[in-house]
Amino acid sequence: MTKAYITNFFLPNQPLFLFPTAPNDHLLYSNRSQINSTLKACEDALHDAETACRLQPYWLKGHLRKGQALANLGKTEEALREFLFCLALDTGNKTAKSEAQKVNVEQKKGFSIQEEPNVTTSGSLRKSIQITESKKDCSEEENKFTSMPESTFLISEKCNLLKRKCCSEEMRNAEVPCKLMKKDIDTRENSAGQHIPFEVVDPSDLDCSLCMRLFYEPVTTPCGHTFCLKCLERCLDHNPKCPLCKEGLSECLAMRKYCKTVLMEELIARYLPEELTERRKIYEEEIAELSNLNKNVPIFVCTMAYPTVPCPLHIFEPCYRLMIRRCMETGTKQFGMCISDPVKGFADYGCILEIRNVEFFADGRSVVDSIGKRRFKVIQHSQRDGYNTADIEYIEDQKVQGQEYAALLVLHDSVYDQAYMWFNSLKQALKSRILSHFGPMPAKDPDPQANPNGPAWCWWVLAVLPLENRAQLPFLAMKSLKDRLNGIRRVLTFMSRTRSR
Known part of the structure; x- marks a missing residue:
């Protein structure tokens, strides 16, 4: 092949002008770009480097020269992109790594490029790039850098882009081809301005x-x-x-x-x-599917929960970490609470809790501030991803009218007064603990049937009474406010008699 000759004109404080006899020789433009960079003619250096890249789109040396010219012009983001492209072509190229690190230091972004080329951010950008080029006669200095395009270079499954310790904005915004079509392209095709086309990316x-x-x-x-x-x-x-x-x-x-x-x-x-x-x-x-609060509702198997009553929880088990996170992600912020059952796994009745706040700790644990919303009956027990779920239907009190309603009002006022007196008779230390955990006793409702779950004070009293879970569960299932009030009165009477002894 005919050698390319260059006529040189050296003028004081002027850029170097080269007149190549082979205008489509990418090596000449690369050499001239390096010389112009040395002479601080950065714009000319960038123009020559871009020409070399156009003639050989996937030649590492051309993109390296372009990155150096961009860096000299202060275009650090574009320069970093070129150096990353070089590393995509050859992950072990120390010059590209060094130049990228210099650019990053200037930007003070904390971006580091590691020496290990066998770790990728996405597993690997698979397939290979195979480019065969005609050998060119050039100087010994040029051969040191053009040994890659003179031979076949590959990017295989185990050749990766970078090992990142920090995700800098430059790296995340850099555009690197994911996969290129395997194709042999000779110098004449590249000289004619043809580009290597992109192939459809394999989803895997x-x-x-x-x-x-x-x-x-x-x-x-x-x-x-x-x-x-x-x-x-x-x-x-x-x-x-x-x-x-x-x-x-x-x-x-x-x-x-x-x-x-x-x-x-x-x-x-x-x-x-x-x-x-x-x-x-x-x-x-x-x-x-996760947002449905009737089908496959997440169930936390732990303690009794009641409508309107706060229920703080300490979350540390992996399955419940997932459950709470899903409740937050779906936007429902709700899940069911049931006590355990030795046969079915959890009881047939429970209460929906709504998350008010979640505080996460460094070790993955969290404290969930929740409050009771609605009662439900379990229709079907099931599981999902390690935690319990259930198909449920909600429970509401049956309303009464006329004389029954008048009798209900009398009973309501009487039991409320009895519960209020019982709470005030407790020792101050016990009262303080109850108040710090459940808050003050709710006021008496003017209309005890206004809420489908009944008066809030009833549930507050049931929460603070020293009853076992099995004894509390029937109150949750009751649809009659009258029956619930009579049950609370019997428990309070028993508590008062026991205390008087």
Whole structure:
């Protein structure tokens, strides 16, 4: 092949002008770009580097020259993108890593590029790029950098982009092709301005290694692995370590804030729009199913809960961590509370609790501030993802009228006065504990039938009475306010007699 000759004109304080006899030789433009950079002719250096990249779109050296020119012009974000592209072509290229680190230091973003090329943020960007180019005669200095395009270079399944310790904005917004079509392109085709086309991305390239489905709300751990947000949270419920490399994620768990990987989301939206639409549809169907407060309602098997009565909970079991998180994500913020049953697992009657606030701790535990809302009867017992669920129907008091209502008012006032006297007769220390936990006794309702669950003070009294759960459960199932009031009166009478002895 005919050698390319260059005529040089050196002028004081002027950029170097080169007149190549081979205008489509990318090596000449790369060399001139380097010389212009040395002479501080940054714009000319960038123009030559862009020409070299246009002639050879996937030549590492051309993009390296372009990144250096951009860095000299102060365009650090674009420069970093070029260096990342170089690393996508050759993950072991030390020059590209060094230049990217320099750019990052200037931006003070804390972005680090590690020496290990075998860890990727998404598992791997699979398939290979194979580009065969004609060999060029060039100087010994140029051969040091052009050895890659003169031979075949591959990006295989185990060749990964980067190991990220921090997700910087530059990295997340950088655009790197996910997969390129395998194709041999000779120099003449590239010289004619033809580009290597993108191939349709295989959805398995962007599958979560935990759920084996397309990434949805992808997040990247400090150790550089990417998972679906919900999948990662479920793993951290059981063990505060990365599911793949087992690196500790206690700090990540303590913050409870996960930054979505913008780069991964953009790749999916760009190359897999149909798969993303289907994945979003599946997620929305799951959320709709979890939001149903009649079918498969989550059940917390623990203690008695009553309407209008506060019920603080300490959550530490993985299954209940998941349950509480789902209640918050769906927006219902509600779940059922039942006592245990040795035969069925949990009782046939319970109370819906509404979450008012959740306080998370660094080790994954949480304290849930909840309050009783409605009573329910269990129609069918079941389980989901480790916690109990149930199909339920809600219970309401049956209303009475006429003489029955008048008698109910008398009974209501009488039992209220009796309960008020009993509470005031307790020792001050006990009263203080009750007040700190359940709050003050609710006032007497003008209309005891105004609330479908009956007067709030009845449930407050039942919550503070020293009764076993099995003795309290029948009150929850009663649909007659009269029967509930008579039951409370009998218990208060018994308590008063026992105390007088």
